[in-house]
Amino acid sequence: xxxxxxxxxxxxxxxxxxxxxxxxxxxxxxxxxxxxxxxxxxxxxxxxxxxxxxxxxxxxxxxxxxxxxxxxxxxxxxxxxxxxxxxxxxxxxxxxxxxxxxxxxxxxxxxx
Amino acid sequence: xxxxxxxxxxxxxxxxxxxxxxxxxxxxxxxxxxxxxxxxxxxxxxxxxxxxxxxxxxxxxxxxxxxxxxxxxxxxxxxxxxxxxxxxxxxxxxxxxxxxxxxxxxxxxxxxx
Numbered sequence: 584x585x586x587x588x589x590x591x592x593x594x595x596x597x598x599x600x601x602x603x604x605x606x607x608x609x610x611x612x613x614x615x616x617x618x619x620x621x622x623x624x625x626x627x628x629x630x631x632x633x634x635x636x637x638x639x640x641x642x643x644x645x646x647x648x649x650x651x652x653x654x655x656x657x658x659x660x661x662x663x664x665x666x667x668x669x670x671x672x673x674x675x676x677x678x679x680x681x682x683x684x685x686x687x688x689x690x691x692x693x694x695x
Numbered sequence: 696x697x698x699x700x701x702x703x704x705x706x707x708x709x710x711x712x713x714x715x716x717x718x719x720x721x722x723x724x725x726x727x728x729x730x731x732x733x734x735x736x737x738x739x740x741x742x743x744x745x746x747x748x749x750x751x752x753x754x755x756x757x758x759x760x761x762x763x764x765x766x767x768x769x770x771x772x773x774x775x776x777x778x779x780x781x782x783x784x785x786x787x788x789x790x791x792x793x794x795x796x797x798x799x800x801x802x803x804x805x806x807x808x
Contacts, residue, residue, distance in 0.1 A: 686737035
């Protein structure tokens with residue numbers, strides 16, 4: 584049981600490049616979400632999904648796209664990276680009806 | 696606007712000390728309050744509180760919620776260097792199916808030998 588798996592762990596991009604952060608969970612959780620963590624600001628919700636085919640915006644969605652074609656996968660896309668998107672990104676999931684999120688190990692992204 | 700505020704933001708203590716971390720919130724449709732511990736990597740779950748006045752305890756850690764005054768505290772007794780971490784408070788709002796977790800800024804605890 585791997586839990587929540589994020590790839591890559593580290594990535595350096597140049598301004599304007601695009602990339603996708605991958606997130607997969609093997610717990611059959613309906614709810615999945617992406618957070619970013621910046622110093623002094625805690626974790627802020629980017630996008631979330633309550634099931635396959637359903638996504639919605641969180642607090643800081645601008646500059647990010649998501650899709651949910653399967654229960655297991657919830658990729659986060661940066662279409663044109665900006666230095667303000669330098670952060671640590673966490674994917675997290677939980678069963679529908681539960682409160683506790685299980686987090687992936689995080690992906691550290693630097694945009695130059 | 697929903698808000699979760701933790702204090703202090705950072706704390707340095709010596710082994711054996713007792714610490715109290717605070718979390719206050721203003722959140723509509725409150726569902727639960729959670730505490731997480733983060734050591735370099737992913738946050739790991741500590742406690743979930745939904746009812747006022749009922750203490751949750753795990754070893755040297757304990758937590759309690761006051762839904763009238765809208766705050767929670769996390770106590771750590773007889774601190775050890777392994778307790779050094781960022782402690783995150785999060786409040787769940789909305790329904791259990793679609794609701795979100797809103798996080799505070801975190802408290803960075805350093806325990807010196």
